Amino acid sequence: MSDFKTYQNMIETALENYLPKGEYTEQTLIDSMKYSLMCGGKRVRPLLTLLFCELCNKDAKIALHYACAVEMIHTYSLIHDDLPCMDDDDFRRGKPSNHKVYGEDIATLSGDAMQSLAFEIMLSDEAAEKVSAQNACKAAFTLAKYCGTLGMVGGQVIDIEHESKNAPIEILREMDEKKTGALIKAACEMGCIVAGASDEQIAAAREYGGCIGIAFQIMDDILDVTATTQALGKPVGSDKDNDKSTYVSLLGIEKCRELVDELTKEAIDALDVFDADTTALVDLAYSLAKREN
Amino acid sequence: MSDFKTYQNMIETALENYLPKGEYTEQTLIDSMKYSLMCGGKRVRPLLTLLFCELCNKDAKIALHYACAVEMIHTYSLIHDDLPCMDDDDFRRGKPSNHKVYGEDIATLSGDAMQSLAFEIMLSDEAAEKVSAQNACKAAFTLAKYCGTLGMVGGQVIDIEHESKNAPIEILREMDEKKTGALIKAACEMGCIVAGASDEQIAAAREYGGCIGIAFQIMDDILDVTATTQALGKPVGSDKDNDKSTYVSLLGIEKCRELVDELTKEAIDALDVFDADTTALVDLAYSLAKREN
Numbered sequence: 001m002s003d004f005k006t007y008q009n010m011i012e013t014a015l016e017n018y019l020p021k022g023e024y025t026e027q028t029l030i031d032s033m034k035y036s037l038m039c040g041g042k043r044v045r046p047l048l049t050l051l052f053c054e055l056c057n058k059d060a061k062i063a064l065h066y067a068c069a070v071e072m073i074h075t076y077s078l079i080h081d082d083l084p085c086m087d088d089d090d091f092r093r094g095k096p097s098n099h100k101v102y103g104e105d106i107a108t109l110s111g112d113a114m115q116s117l118a119f120e121i122m123l124s125d126e127a128a129e130k131v132s133a134q135n136a137c138k139a140a141f142t143l144a145k146y147c148g149t150l151g152m153v154g155g156q157v158i159d160i161e162h163e164s165k166n167a168p169i170e171i172l173r174e175m176d177e178k179k180t181g182a183l184i185k186a187a188c189e190m191g192c193i194v195a196g197a198s199d200e201q202i203a204a205a206r207e208y209g210g211c212i213g214i215a216f217q218i219m220d221d222i223l224d225v226t227a228t229t230q231a232l233g234k235p236v237g238s239d240k241d242n243d244k245s246t247y248v249s250l251l252g253i254e255k256c257r258e259l260v261d262e263l264t265k266e267a268i269d270a271l272d273v274f275d276a277d278t279t280a281l282v283d284l285a286y287s288l289a290k291r292e293n
Numbered sequence: 294m295s296d297f298k299t300y301q302n303m304i305e306t307a308l309e310n311y312l313p314k315g316e317y318t319e320q321t322l323i324d325s326m327k328y329s330l331m332c333g334g335k336r337v338r339p340l341l342t343l344l345f346c347e348l349c350n351k352d353a354k355i356a357l358h359y360a361c362a363v364e365m366i367h368t369y370s371l372i373h374d375d376l377p378c379m380d381d382d383d384f385r386r387g388k389p390s391n392h393k394v395y396g397e398d399i400a401t402l403s404g405d406a407m408q409s410l411a412f413e414i415m416l417s418d419e420a421a422e423k424v425s426a427q428n429a430c431k432a433a434f435t436l437a438k439y440c441g442t443l444g445m446v447g448g449q450v451i452d453i454e455h456e457s458k459n460a461p462i463e464i465l466r467e468m469d470e471k472k473t474g475a476l477i478k479a480a481c482e483m484g485c486i487v488a489g490a491s492d493e494q495i496a497a498a499r500e501y502g503g504c505i506g507i508a509f510q511i512m513d514d515i516l517d518v519t520a521t522t523q524a525l526g527k528p529v530g531s532d533k534d535n536d537k538s539t540y541v542s543l544l545g546i547e548k549c550r551e552l553v554d555e556l557t558k559e560a561i562d563a564l565d566v567f568d569a570d571t572t573a574l575v576d577l578a579y580s581l582a583k584r585e586n
Contacts, residue, residue, distance in 0.1 A: 024448035085397035104378035116441030119412050123434035133426040148409030153402050154319035264345035
């Protein structure tokens with residue numbers, strides 16, 4: 001099994017580095033951003049960016065700004081998702097959610113500023129010089145497209161509009177492809193883009209990301225039923241309480257496990273177009289399919 | 294007096310064009326974005342971008358994506374600013390605010406998606422081909438920096454933290470330089486950047502933007518005391534009700550009018566480094582200093 005510790009340490013160091021340092025009048029805002037960003041998440045998305053960059057035979061370090069930008073977009077979406085006017089969650093990863101600590105106003109602004117910071121770091125001279133201005137533009141454009149109206153945010157809106165309506169599987173699939181899948185696709189594609197990969201390789205990364213994105217979401221639904229609250233870091237069974245359609249409620253646990261296996265296989269097959277060693281991304285796909293939290 | 298109608302029509306058409314068109318599951322989100330974006334605002338910020346681009350001897354059309362991006366950032370900030378957890382304003386420009394029409398959840402997401410859209414349009418192939426990838430990166434970086442933690446959002450946090458504390462003039466100045474001034478500076482600088490201007494010209498645009506930004510905010514405070522509710526499109530005297538420091542409460546109306554005149558003169562003087570015709574930007578600075586809403 002691949003060991004991702006070195007990459008994860010790189011990501012942690014870089015994330016902390018990209019936050020404004022020093023003394024500012026708006027220190028509360030920076031503290032609030034740091035609170036949610038440096039929370040010990042799994043860092044799956046930035047890891048994907050680094051691994052795809054290496055798979056295209058470039059040093060993972062050149063993709064670091066882009067990897068961290070994806071994690072910042074993910075973090076901002078979690079901060080806003082937890083707000084009382086959204087999911088109204090008091091806890092995130094076993095800790096009080098951002099607005100419980102800093103208030104709703106600062107939490108809203110913290111998410112807003114985190115989104116800007118993601119674009120700021122990708123487009124900085126330091127980042128663009130490593131990957132060329134063309135690739136910097138293309139990568140940041142990809143992230144913007146996948147995180148916006150017809151991507152992540154669109155998926156959240158579909159989620160809100162079908163919350164207690166027993167949505168059919170097609171809607172659930174579209175929602176997850178956007179809400180979860182889009183950002184994971186962006187992470188994979190961006191790793192290839194900054195490495196100057198071919199369109200065929202970028203498409204393969206998108207295919208891999210799309211498959212593990214849906215598998216990831218199905219696993220979330222399975223874990224919501226089978227995991228313990230302690231392992232999950234949030235209340236188990238919260239989906240059922242809401243009368244919300246899930247893959248498990250629509251298909252049953254066994255069929256869901258089969259789907260996760262199929263999607264994981266599809267993801268791994270997509271890697272065939274790359275001529276470098278795919279072990280790390282194969283291992284990562286398997287580990288996500290077998291995760292317990 | 295310069296007539297800005299042609300530019301304003303270009304901006305209106307482009308803004309509407311950049312919104313997703315067609316039928317989508319997330320139509321409510323798109324409707325909500327359109328509701329706030331196509332609201333008949335003054336479009337001062339995008340106008341500045343176009344005028345500075347022309348001042349650098351390039352066709353204003355090449356700056357259109359960047360001009361509209363600034364307006365989108367401005368619009369998202371207004372949507373979030375009006376939320377109950379922020380300023381809790383039920384009206385904006387005489388119409389119900391976004392969350393009163395679409396709900397707080399959609400309004401929050403609508404602002405989020407609008408920010409992504411701003412970056413998406415600036416970094417699209419269509420935009421970047423007109424101005425070069427280098428300039429596209431630099432312009433989008435400038436906007437990201439000015440709208441984030443140490444710019445617009447930072448200014449909003451300073452505002453929140455000093456709301457009922459009778460803030461001294463230094464804090465008021467820092468707040469306004471960030472909350473209002475930063476985005477206006479970005480608008481001016483971006484016009485020069487996409488036109489491939491020199492560092493000296495970009496610095497002059499920043500100086501002009503900084504001066505009219507503060508003048509703009511002081512005028513807001515003056516109008517809050519002197520205008521009629523009808524002309525202003527929001528309740529007059531709302532600052533006083535909150536016990537909030539304003540330029541008028543700290544310096545008095547006469548001193549404020551003097552300051553606006555001084556800042557307007559400084560802004561106009563900054564234009565000396567450009568060798569093209571500055572009439573339009575001179576007229577715009579004067580018209581902002583004399584506005585009645």
